[in-house]
Amino acid sequence: MQYFIFGLILIFALSTFSNESFAQNYQPYDGPLISLGTDKSIYNPGDTVGIFGFVKQADNTSLIAIQITGSNGHVIATDNIPISSDGTYSYKIKATGDSWQTSGIYMITVHYVPTNVGADITFKFVNNTQSQVVPEYGSVAYLVLAFGLIMIVVFPMKIKTILFSK
Secondary structure, three states: OHHHHHHHHHHHHHHHHOOOOHHHHOOOOOOOOEEEEEOOOEEOOOOEEEEEEEEOOOOOOOEEEEEEEOOOOOEEEEEEEEOOOOOEEEEEEEOOOOOOOOOEEEEEEEEEOOOOEEEEEEEEEOOOOOOOOOOOOOHHHHHHHHHHHHHHHHHHHHHHHHHOOO
16 A cells, blocks of 8 residues: 555656646648548449548649559559549549459549548449359268258157157
């Protein structure tokens, strides 16, 4: 108990006589900030992917560089988007073509070109038209079926003969 009280007094003394503060060294970021969003979180083939965002303190003559990457890591699209006078930007792309075949998580990355400040977001792409591979188990399936039939037919008969044999 004595050590506990001594520790509290020591902490109080050190905090009282210390002149440094973490808040004194804090410098708020005044540069451009960027936001990014999509109109949905899941897309299917043929859907239009709506992308939008806002750049704080943007120069409306600058551009937003956008890149869309598929779930396999391949780049689907890249473009430069103009920023409107109110700092907003938007972009639409149709989920069609050879690049939009694989279901999975896709990523959108944007960069404010003058400062390279960026953001990214992911969305899910579901291609229900992909061919589905149905596994064939062969002999394992036959073994499971045979075991199930034995358990259903033979096992109850054995139980009846054991119970009623007396």
